Amino acid sequence: xxxxILADQIANELRRDILRGKLPPGTFVKERDNxxxxxxxxxxxxxxxRILAKEGLLQLRASRSPVVTQLDAREAADQTAVLIALEKxxxxxxxxxxxxxxxxxxQAMVDEMARRFDRAxxxxxxxxxxxxxxxxxxxxHNASLAETHRxxxxxxxxxxxxAAVQRRxxxxxxxxxxxxxxxxxxxxxxxxxxxxxxxLRDLAADIRRVIERETHxxxxxxxxxxxx
Numbered sequence: 626x627x628x629x630i631l632a633d634q635i636a637n638e639l640r641r642d643i644l645r646g647k648l649p650p651g652t653f654v655k656e657r658d659n660x661x662x663x664x665x666x667x668x669x670x671x672x673x674x675r676i677l678a679k680e681g682l683l684q685l686r687a688s689r690s691p692v693v694t695q696l697d698a699r700e701a702a703d704q705t706a707v708l709i710a711l712e713k714x715x716x717x718x719x720x721x722x723x724x725x726x727x728x729x730x731x732q733a734m735v736d737e738m739a740r741r742f743d744r745a746x747x748x749x750x751x752x753x754x755x756x757x758x759x760x761x762x763x764x765x766h767n768a769s770l771a772e773t774h775r776x777x778x779x780x781x782x783x784x785x786x787x788a789a790v791q792r793r794x795x796x797x798x799x800x801x802x803x804x805x806x807x808x809x810x811x812x813x814x815x816x817x818x819x820x821x822x823x824x825l826r827d828l829a830a831d832i833r834r835v836i837e838r839e840t841h842x843x844x845x846x847x848x849x850x851x852x853x
Contacts, residue, residue, distance in 0.1 A: 628668060628672065632670075632672035632673045635663060635669055636673035639673060640677060640682060644782070649693060650693050650695035652692065652693040653690040654683060654690060654692070656674065696783070696784055696832075696839070698833060705828060706829070707777055708774070708777040708778060709825050712774070712821050712825060715761050716809065716817040716818060716821050717818055718766070719817070720809060727760070727763070728806060728809050731764070735799060742795045742799070747793065750798075751789055761805070764809075787835045788832050792831065801820070801823060804823070
């Protein structure tokens with residue numbers, strides 16, 4: 626298997642472990658031990674770690690094992706404000722530039738969330754949800770905007786997952802996403818901005834609560850042991 630594909634697969638597995646809390650903040654991710662556990666060489670493991678560090682899920686440290694990131698409340702608040710602004714701008718531009726196929730693709734994602742919600746792993750539903758928002762940014766057909774949106778989405782990936790799990794409600798999730806798609810299909814910038822506003826209005830407060838709870842719960846030692 627090509628090293629790039631293997632590294633992406635390893636990164637995806639580690640990312641899901643971080644989202645589920647199997648690797649909580651403060652956990653050491655030891656390159657050699659994790660590579661041995663997964664039965665892979667250290668080269669794709671090293672690249673997977675770089676991928677997750679770029680996403681902000683891991684912190685790289687000189688001559689020491691990387692550690693799962695503990696979010697900073699002020700930084701997360703700033704990033705959330707930027708992300709919401711990017712979501713609204715993406716949707717407004719998508720009203721003008723999205724193709725019918727782009728919008729049909731978004732509708733298909735909403736239908737998949739509705740169909741799988743009750744039986745799927747919450748991580749799977751979350752990944753579809755984030756794919757939906759990434760697809761709106763792509764439908765703006767503004768490459769710089771889509772790239773910037775992705776970078777901020779990745780930085781808040783874990784906090785947004787934990788916030789989503791707390792508010793796990795099928796009808797709310799599906800209806801709000803359908804409202805966004807319908808506004809896009811009508812090519813109505815004001816309506817789509819309002820739909821995004823409703824969908825994300827509690828995001829900042831939810832993320833703040835997640836960070837406060839983790840901060841108050843104290844530090845975490847890595848599953849591979851404490852580093853000396």
